[in-house]
Amino acid sequence: MAQVGTGTTRHGGKADRQADSGPAAAGRAKLGPAFANLFTANIASSLGDGIARTAIPLLAVQVTLDPLLISGISALAMLPWLFFAIPAGILIDRIDRRAALALANGVRTILAVALFVITSTGNLTIWWLYIIIFIYGMFETVYDGAIRAVAPSILAKAQLPRANSLIEAGEQVIQNFVSGPITSLLFAVSVLIPLGANAAVYALAVILAILLPKIASGRQFAAAHAARHGESAVWYKQFVDGYRFIVSNKQLKTLWFLSTFSGMCTSIATASLVLYLVDRLQLPEALFGVYMLTGAAGGIGASMIASRMKARWGTGLSVAIGNLVASIGIVAVGAFPNLWAVGIAWVFISAGITVWNILIMSLRQSIIPGRLLGRVHGTWRTLLWGSMPVGSIIGGLIGRIDLVLPFIIGGGLSALAGIIWFQFLMTLPNPEDVDNGDDAAIAGAADAGAAEAGVTGAGPTDPVVEK
Incomplete structure (x- = not known):
């Protein structure tokens, strides 16, 4: 039995494989109505995100043609992750x-209504857009962390890869194939139509979040921990909890830094992608959005097979291969400066990244105790997403020398890291093979509660635990 941070993994021969028939069966079981509710809520929220990300830049060019002011929209969209990801966690x-999901989308509903009113009254300025996009980003950190934390509360660990695959596929379809094109078309009719629709879909997401079952609250994890170890620390003492958990787990710590390095390499490579396509490869500007659907197609395809890859090869080999496929694809973009070649490479890049995202997210959800999911996720995102603007600046500077170089250097460094840590990635366990202590904590809390009430035989399926 090998240690994996706070839990254990099971490896072995025939006996172990027979013992795993339970998790395997759980992985194939229906995800249930609670997940259907969560999935629908996330679709509504993703539609709102897609509308906002398309409409706000279009609104920006209506109020200013200053490239620096317009670039501030992208900067302010990412800036909240540096400051608010850990407090959100x-x-x-x-x-x-459930309240966190409702709060995040409730505020974004109010922002969408405010943007509708400001635009309809002719008072829109770039400064209003800055304020709205920054507050929007603040509450995106809350939504992103909460949606990732709910799934482990309502599903078995073996079901997480399939659930995350469906969530990823839904987001890809809605944000790339539905919201973007529809928003652009409606924008040409009236800017107020997509802005009004944005408020409506966020409001729908609020309602669906409230309707999630009580088990989705995640409070059972905190209650079980408090029952065994006393009440949790006051909030301002919890800023380093996520960091402490990550660095105490050698496997998770290595994965954190490898993910951050790979993310920075990808940012280096893609910083000048639009200029590379339009200027070097002569792609018509009007076709840029359509051309980038190659990546969306690769991502959707990968989301449909990620759980099957995990079932056949295991999490470790699947993410190791996905990482190398994406890295080599990035190198190919620079090595073969041809629109057809780049389009094909972009399919494989997005597919490799999607497989990585789905399976690594599922593994993290299984390793991290339920009571810490928000804090660890926030800490993880702070370093990972905080490093990406740095990579973009490096890539832009390299691109000044030659637009091919960012892809060769960024992709090459990512591939080199993937080869060096290939064996490490191979050791990553499947989610269902990890014990993060949640089941024992909840069972122990139930037994303790039953003992206090004078009841014997309480277990993890007793009504006291379901509450």
């Missing part, structure tokens, strides 16, 4: 996660 771990 603390909030998510301290309150009902």
Whole structure:
């Protein structure tokens, strides 16, 4: 039995494989109505995200043609991750996660209504857009952490790869094939139509979050921990909880830094992608959005097979291969400066990244105790997403020398890291083979509660635990 941070993994021969028939069966079981509710809520929220990400830049060019002011939209969209991801994680771990989802999309509903009113009254300025996009980003950190924390509360660990695949596929389809094109078309008719629709879909997501079952709250994890170890620390002492958990787990720590390095390499490569396609490869500007659907197609295809890859090859080999496929594809973009070649490479790049995202997210959800999911996720995102703007700046500077170089250097460094840590990635366990202590904690809390009430034989399926 090998240690994996706070839990254990099971490896072995025929006996072990027979013992795993339970998790395997769970992985094939229906995901249930609670997940259907969560999935639908995320579709509604993703539609709102897609509308906002398309409409706000289009609104920006209506109020200013200053490239620096327009670039501030992208910067302010990412900036909240540096400052608010960890506080958002603390909030998510301290309150009902259904309330966190409702809060995040409730605020974004109000922002969408405010943008509708400001635009309809002719008072829109770039400064209003800055304020709205920054607050929007603040509450995106809450939503992103909460939606990732709910799934482990309502599903078995073996079901997480399939669930995350469906969530990823839904987001890809809605944001790339539905919201973007529809928003652009409606924008040409009236800017107010997509802005009004944006408020409506966020409001729908609020309602669906409230309707999630009580088990989705995640409070059972905190209650079980408090029953065994006393009440949790006050909120301002929890800022380093996520960091402490990651660095105490050698496997998770290595994966964190490898993910961050690979993310930075990808940012180096893609910083000047639009200029490379339009200027070097002569892609008509009007076709840029359509051309980038090659990546969306690769991502959707990968989301449909990621759980099957995991079932056939295991999480470790699947993510190791996905990482190398994406890295080599990035190198190919620079090595073969041809629109057809780049389009094909972009399919494989997106597919490899999607397989990585789905399976690594599922593994993290299984390793991290339920009571810490928000804080660890926030800490993870702070370093990972905080490094990406740095990579973009490096890529832009390299691109000044030659637009091919960012792809060769960024992709080459990522591939080199993937080869060096290939064996490490091979050791990553499947989610269902990890014990993060949640089941024992909840069972122990139930037994303790039953003992206090004078009841014997309480177990993890007793009504006291379901509450």
